[in-house]
Amino acid sequence: MKPQSRAFKTNATQALTNEPLKKALGGIKHGFVANRARARANLPEFEQLRDEAKAVKEHTLAHLDLYLEEYEKKVTASGGHVHWAPTASDAREAILKICQDAGAKTVTKGKTMIGEEIAINDYLEDAGITPVETDLGEYLIQIRNEAPSHIIAPAIHLTKDQVEADFRKLHTSLPYDRVLEEPAQLVAEARKMLREQFLAADVGITGANLLIAETGTSVIVTNEGNGDLTQCLPRVHIVIASIEKTVPTLEDANTILRVLARSATGQECSTYTTFTTGPKRPEDPDGPEEYHVVLLDNGRTEMLGSEFHDMLRCIRCGACMNHCPVYGAVGGHAYGWVYPGPMGAVLTPSLIGIDEAGHLPNASTFCGRCEAVCPMRIPLPKMMRHYREREYEKGNTPHRYKLGLKLWAFAAKRYRLYQALTGLAIPLMARFGKRSGRFRTIPLAGGWTRHRDLPAPQGKTFQQLWREKEAKS
Amino acid sequence: MSGAEDRQSILDAIRSALHPKGDDTARKQAVRERLTSHPSNLVPRRGKASGDARLKLFIETLEGQSAKVSRAKSANDIPDIVAAYLRESNLPAEFRTGSDELFDRIPWDKTPALTRHQGRGQGSDAVTMSRARSAAAETGTLFLTSGEENPTTLNFLPDTHIMIISKQDILGSYEDAWNALRDIYGARTLPRAVNLVSGPSRTADIEQIIVMGAHGPRRLHVIIVG
Ligand code: SF4
Numbered sequence: 001m002k003p004q005s006r007a008f009k010t011n012a013t014q015a016l017t018n019e020p021l022k023k024a025l026g027g028i029k030h031g032f033v034a035n036r037a038r039a040r041a042n043l044p045e046f047e048q049l050r051d052e053a054k055a056v057k058e059h060t061l062a063h064l065d066l067y068l069e070e071y072e073k074k075v076t077a078s079g080g081h082v083h084w085a086p087t088a089s090d091a092r093e094a095i096l097k098i099c100q101d102a103g104a105k106t107v108t109k110g111k112t113m114i115g116e117e118i119a120i121n122d123y124l125e126d127a128g129i130t131p132v133e134t135d136l137g138e139y140l141i142q143i144r145n146e147a148p149s150h151i152i153a154p155a156i157h158l159t160k161d162q163v164e165a166d167f168r169k170l171h172t173s174l175p176y177d178r179v180l181e182e183p184a185q186l187v188a189e190a191r192k193m194l195r196e197q198f199l200a201a202d203v204g205i206t207g208a209n210l211l212i213a214e215t216g217t218s219v220i221v222t223n224e225g226n227g228d229l230t231q232c233l234p235r236v237h238i239v240i241a242s243i244e245k246t247v248p249t250l251e252d253a254n255t256i257l258r259v260l261a262r263s264a265t266g267q268e269c270s271t272y273t274t275f276t277t278g279p280k281r282p283e284d285p286d287g288p289e290e291y292h293v294v295l296l297d298n299g300r301t302e303m304l305g306s307e308f309h310d311m312l313r314c315i316r317c318g319a320c321m322n323h324c325p326v327y328g329a330v331g332g333h334a335y336g337w338v339y340p341g342p343m344g345a346v347l348t349p350s351l352i353g354i355d356e357a358g359h360l361p362n363a364s365t366f367c368g369r370c371e372a373v374c375p376m377r378i379p380l381p382k383m384m385r386h387y388r389e390r391e392y393e394k395g396n397t398p399h400r401y402k403l404g405l406k407l408w409a410f411a412a413k414r415y416r417l418y419q420a421l422t423g424l425a426i427p428l429m430a431r432f433g434k435r436s437g438r439f440r441t442i443p444l445a446g447g448w449t450r451h452r453d454l455p456a457p458q459g460k461t462f463q464q465l466w467r468e469k470e471a472k473s
Numbered sequence: 474m475s476g477a478e479d480r481q482s483i484l485d486a487i488r489s490a491l492h493p494k495g496d497d498t499a500r501k502q503a504v505r506e507r508l509t510s511h512p513s514n515l516v517p518r519r520g521k522a523s524g525d526a527r528l529k530l531f532i533e534t535l536e537g538q539s540a541k542v543s544r545a546k547s548a549n550d551i552p553d554i555v556a557a558y559l560r561e562s563n564l565p566a567e568f569r570t571g572s573d574e575l576f577d578r579i580p581w582d583k584t585p586a587l588t589r590h591q592g593r594g595q596g597s598d599a600v601t602m603s604r605a606r607s608a609a610a611e612t613g614t615l616f617l618t619s620g621e622e623n624p625t626t627l628n629f630l631p632d633t634h635i636m637i638i639s640k641q642d643i644l645g646s647y648e649d650a651w652n653a654l655r656d657i658y659g660a661r662t663l664p665r666a667v668n669l670v671s672g673p674s675r676t677a678d679i680e681q682i683i684v685m686g687a688h689g690p691r692r693l694h695v696i697i698v699g
Contacts, residue, residue, distance in 0.1 A: 024680070031681040045517045052514045059507075065487040066497075066504045074661065084480040136687055137678035153678060160680050183679040191688055198688075199596050214508050215663045225674040225689025228629045232666065243483065248504070249511040254647040258517070265677070268534065269612040272689065273669040280665060284619055285571075285593040286626045287665050301486035 002119075003352050004336035008359035011334035020159050021331050028156070032322040035266020036373070043262065053259045054377045056252045057244075057313040061304065067213040067246050068295070074216025078278025080291035088118040091296045095120055095205070095238055098292050099129055102236045104202035110220060110227035111135035112207030113151055113316060114240045114296055116338040117351070120205070131205075132197045134226040136190055143170050149332030151339065152264050152318040157331050160186065194226075204230035204288070208241035209315070210256060211293075214249040216277055218293060221260065223271045231276060237288035239276075242296045244312040256315055259375035264317040299351045307386045308350050313376040314343055320370035320380060326363050335360060342370035342380040349387055361387035422461045508661070513648050520611035520646030527610045531643050532697075534613030538672030539685065540693040548575065548698060552584040555635060558694055559587075559600065564633060568600035573622035575604050575637060594626030601627040605638040605670075605695075606657070607650040612671055615695065616650050619666035628668050634690035636670070640699035 004011065015021055040046045060067055072082045083098075085091035091114075099107060107124060109115060109131055121131045121142070133142040137155040141148055143166055148154030155163075164180045167189055180186055206227050210219040218239045220227045231237045247253050261267045280287035303312055321327040321341025332340035337357070339347045345364060349357040361384040370380045411418045460468075522530050532542050543558070545551050559566050567588035570576045581589055594601060603623040605615035615636055619625045628634060644650050658664060674689030685691050 027681045031677070043517060043519075045515060048515055049517070056514065059503075062491065063500055063504050065484045065491070066500060068484070068487075070504065070508060078665075084476065084483050086479050086482055086486075090479060134688065135678070136676045140678065153681070155678055156681070158679075163679055183682045184684045186679055187676060187684040187687055191686065194688065195596060214511060214661055217663055223674065224676045224687035225629050226687065228625070228668070229688055232625045232629065243487075248507045250651045251511050251513050251648060254651070255514040257647070268538070269614060269669075269671050271538070271670065271672050271675060273614075273671075275663060275667040275669070277663045277665055281620075283621050284665055285621055285624045287619060295483070297483050297486070301483060301490055304487060304490035305492075306490075 003348075003356050005348055005352070005357040005360055006336070008334060008336060008363060011336060012330040012363070015330040015334045018331075020162065021157050024157050024159055025328055025331055028322050028328060032153075032264075032266060032318070036263060036319060036322070037266070039262035039266045039268060042268070043258075046259070046262065049255060049258050050375050050377055052255050053315075053375055054313060056247060056255050057376060060246055060248060060252070061244065061309070061312055064243065064246065064304070067248055068243060071211055071213040071216055071246055074213070075278065075291075075293055076216075078216050078291075079281075080216070080278040080293060083292060083294045084297075085294055086297045088296070088298050091118045091240065091294050091298070092120055092123045094294050095240065096123060096127055096129075098236065098238055098290075099124065099203050100127070102203055102290070104129055104236070106130045106132060106197065106201045107203045107205055108132050108134050108198055108201040108230045108234065109138070110204070110206035110222065110230040111138050111154065112205065112240055113148075113338055114207050114242055115205065116148060117298065118240070118296065120240070132194070132201065134194055134198065134230055135222070136187065136224060136226070139190060139194065140166070147333065147338065149340065150318060150321060151316050151343075157333065198229045198233050201230075201234045203236040203238060204232075204234040205238045205240060206231050208239050208245055208293075209260070210253050211241055211246045212248075212250060212253055212275070213246055215275075217275045218277075219253060219273065219275050221257070221270045221273050223265070223267075225272055228272060228274055231274070232287055235288060236290040237276070237279070237292070239291075239293045240296065241293065242298065243300055260315055260317055263319040263373065263375040303350050308346065308383055310378050311343070311346050311350065311383060313378055314347070315376060316343075317375060319373045319375065320378075323369040323373045325365055325367060325369075330363075335363070342384070343378075346378075346380055346383045346387070354387060354390060358387075358391050361385075361391070419461075419463065423464065426461045516646045516648055517611060520609070520648070522610060522645055527645055528640065528643060528697075531608060531610035531613055534610070535672065535695060536613075538613055539675070540613070540672045540695055542695045542697065545696050545698045548579045549583070551579050551637065551696060551698070552581055552587060554696055555602075556584045556587055558635070562633065562692065565599055568602050568635065569594065569598050569627060569631075570602045571621060571623040571627060573604045576602070593624040594628075594630035596630060598627075598631040600633045600635065601631040602635040602637065603627050605636050606642065607653045608638055608643045609645065609647045609650045610643060611646050614647070614650075614669050614671045616654065617668040617670060618654070618664045619668075620664055625666045625668065628670065629674075629689045631690055632686070633692045633694070634673075635694045635696065637696050637698060640697055643697070 083094040124131045133139045140155040149157040208218040209221045261270045279291040324341050327341040335344050345360040566586045569590040606618045607616045673693040674687045676687035677683045
């Protein structure tokens with residue numbers, strides 16, 4: 001998917017007036033947010049488990065080269081193949097080659113954000129191979145030719161009526177007058193249409209929530225079971241995963257799984273968690289004959305040890321976006337690439353560059369809720385601030401902002417001057433703003449007041465008030 | 474770049490980012506140690522429940538996740554439970570299983586109306602049956618292993634999935650369940666697929682409304698034996 005993150009401001013402005021989107025996003029509070037709170041309350045050890053999950057990932061990252069080697073050893077020993085892909089284009093080429101060698105015509109896909117990151121669907125299509133998304137949400141956006149708007153609920157921006165209209169347009173083999181009012185009817189129809197695709201596909205591509213070094217195992221977590229049909233029916237299974245998905249042992253996987261579903265959907269655990277190790281064994285009646293893992297770097301090794309290192313702990317649960325007031329107002333598409341919300345605001349500039357995605361770290365009110373709910377305790381606001389600083393240093397900050405900041409800094413460093421200026425300005429503003437108690441516009445600060453009012457000061461500066469208070473006591 | 478060079482370039486990039494001091498002996502030792510001793514992290518208290526409390530937790534959690542749970546005193550009771558369930562649910566009195574010896578021990582002819590087919594799952598299967606290897610009560614989760622005894626396709630293709638588990642195989646935590654599999658398959662070895670199943674298939678992708686039976690089974694019926 002081609003990044004559109006430069007257009008964040010325009011996208012966000014449009015999103016704010018999109019009524020179906022508002023309705024769709026309105027459901028997050030009663031759904032994901034309330035369910036997470038319930039799951040957390042239901043497990044007394046939840047906060048401690050967050051600390052442990054963080055520690056597991058920190059240990060893994062500090063030994064990542066060694067664990068990856070161990071993981072590869074075990075995959076190979078179980079009859080699978082590991083392909084190392086430094087860039088997105090290396091990964092695409094490796095996947096296409098496996099598909100071509102298998103003579104594949106159609107490829108079923110489980111939900112994979114790495115697949116979106118490397119834009120594998122377009123690439124396969126250009127080579128004459130048809131990718132079929134099988135996660136219901138991914139299917140809904142594939143038929144609309146849209147990008148996911150949420151990492152765990154890719155079609156969260158759509159309403160039932162939109163889905164109905166799409167199905168009537170697409171599933172023309174079914175009678176037009178069929179009833180498609182309830183979500184259950186829509187789900188049943190998708191199940192029926194996709195079942196044939198599952199059985200016909202030559203290759204299945206899934207992502208991985210975890211890679212386990214102890215056993216050479218890839219783990220997927222789903223509620224639908226689509227990922228499982230994708231990996232156990234076709235002749236070839238390809239796992240695409242980024243290198244930081246690794247954990248050492250099954251015990252470490254347990255710890256991450258205990259916080260993942262609870263943080264994501266608020267379930268105690270997802271319906272299906274599947275551990276696959278290599279291709280079908282001699283005694284197996286089913287399973288793929290070939291098992292490939294494409295390990296993607298695509299910028300991760302550059303984050304390692306940098307000020308964005310902590311972001312590599314992310315387990316893609318989506319809690320940060322579910323709790324983000326900015327995401328809740330503008331939705332995921334405004335962010336313009338694969339990863340939206342607070343995690344996207346940090347990850348996107350790290351992966352595609354600050355020039356492309358410089359607006360995203362500004363899409364924050366710095367309320368801190370994302371960090372408060374992140375199961376991996378990733379300091380998201382701090383990292384967004386790092387990006388703002390970098391942007392400033394690189395000169396991406398508009399000239400006017402800089403001039404303003406410089407003037408303020410000049411005065412602020414000179415105590416007497418600052419006092420004199422603010423002592424003059426505040427009573428003045430208090431007089432002009434007395435009637436309504438707020439300013440709709442202020443000269444030279446139009447950018448700020450265009451979207452909000454500034455409360456008028458009460459008449460004295462903070463320092464004056466402080467001195468008075470001190471004098472009294 | 475060739476495959477070997479790509480591999481080396483990623484590993485080198487990691488090493489230079491981590492810039493470990495001195496030689497790698499300590500790091501290597503830490504990794505070897507962790508992989509062989511696989512130390513347990515924190516296990517929630519509920520994962521340590523035993524006896525009746527554990528069984529109760531397992532059943533209640535699983536039912537909370539929309540599965541149906543029945544109890545059978547012994548394998549002899551299974552045919553009647555299955556026949557009654559299929560009748561109540563308006564389902565055909567036939568199902569498919571793998572070759573697990575448990576299914577041979579069950580006296581199916583006791584209930585002549587039932588027909589048992591054998592083999593891997595088919596797209597047309599309405600009802601299948603599998604035996605779970607172990608279970609973790611902490612989240613009402615059953616562990617199924619791939620192989621001829623219980624082919625993986627049986628777990629995902631049918632509309633209705635019936636799972637049999639022995640009471641003694643219901644353990645407290647994920648840690649316990651993995652250790653049970655380590656006892657069977659050996660250290661650092663797993664069967665091709667281990668499916669952790671905690672209810673019937675579902676989706677909430679349309680307006681966040683939960684609908685059962687997205688792609689996998691719409692109904693899950695767990696029979697506890699013993
Ligand atoms: S940053 Fe944290 S909360 Fe956000 S998706 Fe990643 S792990 Fe979840």
